[in-house]
Amino acid sequence: MGSITEAAASNLANEGAGSQEALYEQVSAEFSAPLARLARAHEADASLQQDLLQEIHIALWRSLPAFGGRCSLRTWVYRVAHNAAATYVLRRRRVAKNLVSLDDIEIASEAPGADAVVDEARTLARMRALVLRLKPIDREIFVLYLEGLSVEEMAEISGLSHTNTRTKLHRIRMLLATQLRTGESP
Numbered sequence: 001m002g003s004i005t006e007a008a009a010s011n012l013a014n015e016g017a018g019s020q021e022a023l024y025e026q027v028s029a030e031f032s033a034p035l036a037r038l039a040r041a042h043e044a045d046a047s048l049q050q051d052l053l054q055e056i057h058i059a060l061w062r063s064l065p066a067f068g069g070r071c072s073l074r075t076w077v078y079r080v081a082h083n084a085a086a087t088y089v090l091r092r093r094r095v096a097k098n099l100v101s102l103d104d105i106e107i108a109s110e111a112p113g114a115d116a117v118v119d120e121a122r123t124l125a126r127m128r129a130l131v132l133r134l135k136p137i138d139r140e141i142f143v144l145y146l147e148g149l150s151v152e153e154m155a156e157i158s159g160l161s162h163t164n165t166r167t168k169l170h171r172i173r174m175l176l177a178t179q180l181r182t183g184e185s186p
Contacts, residue, residue, distance in 0.1 A: 020064045027060060031077050034147050038078075041143040042085045043092075044132050052088050059084035071156070078149070078157045082140055089136045123180065130179055134172065141165060142172050 039053040063080050067073070131139055137158060144154045155165040 020061075023064055023067075024061050027064075027073070027077060028057065031074075031081075035077075035081055037147070038081055038085060038143055040128075041131060041139055042089055042136070044128075048092075052085060055088055056081045056084045072153075074149075075153055075156055078144065078147075078153070082157050085140070086136055127176065127180060130176055138168060138172055141168050142176075145169055145173075 035056055036049075036053060039049045039056065043049045043052050059080050060077065067076055071079075131142060134142065137160070140158055141154055141160075144157060149157070151162060151166050151169065154160075154169070155162045158165060160168070
């Protein structure tokens with residue numbers, strides 16, 4: 001199954017329930033991996049990641065009739081997923097109040113020891129833990145960056161200005177690089 005075109009998606013979305021199912025199956029297949037990564041970026045617990053992913057898919061299904069081709073399909077899918085993830089995080093925030101602002105994360109000047117040669121799995125685990133500590137909007141921008149979206153696409157999806165998005169992305173990248181380099185652990 002190839003990549004679905006914007007025109008085909010718009011036509012399928014406007015043709016009714018049977019076409020909605022076909023469009024959902026195509027969108028789900030094409031964006032399965034990025035949506036799973038987005039869920040992992042927003043939720044640390046594996047079972048809760050599945051809950052979030054299910055909520056994202058439900059939101060995609062419900063919003064299919066509204067897709068009219070006014071933006072790219074990719075941008076639309078990420079925007080729906082972003083909204084579903086943000087809603088999920090806001091609901092969960094009442095329970096977990098350990099999220100911190102990008103500005104509040106202190107950059108430690110901890111010197112790595114001689115035996116601190118970190119393997120790739122440990123570095124990825126630390127990176128993931130650092131990303132999960134970011135506020136939802138900062139985490140979303142970083143995940144979209146990892147997915148290869150342009151700053152313009154990230155701004156459209158997040159609802160932030162182009163300049164604000166670019167600045168946040170730069171600060172997030174510098175913060176994470178510094179903390180990984182110094183061996184900071186959350």
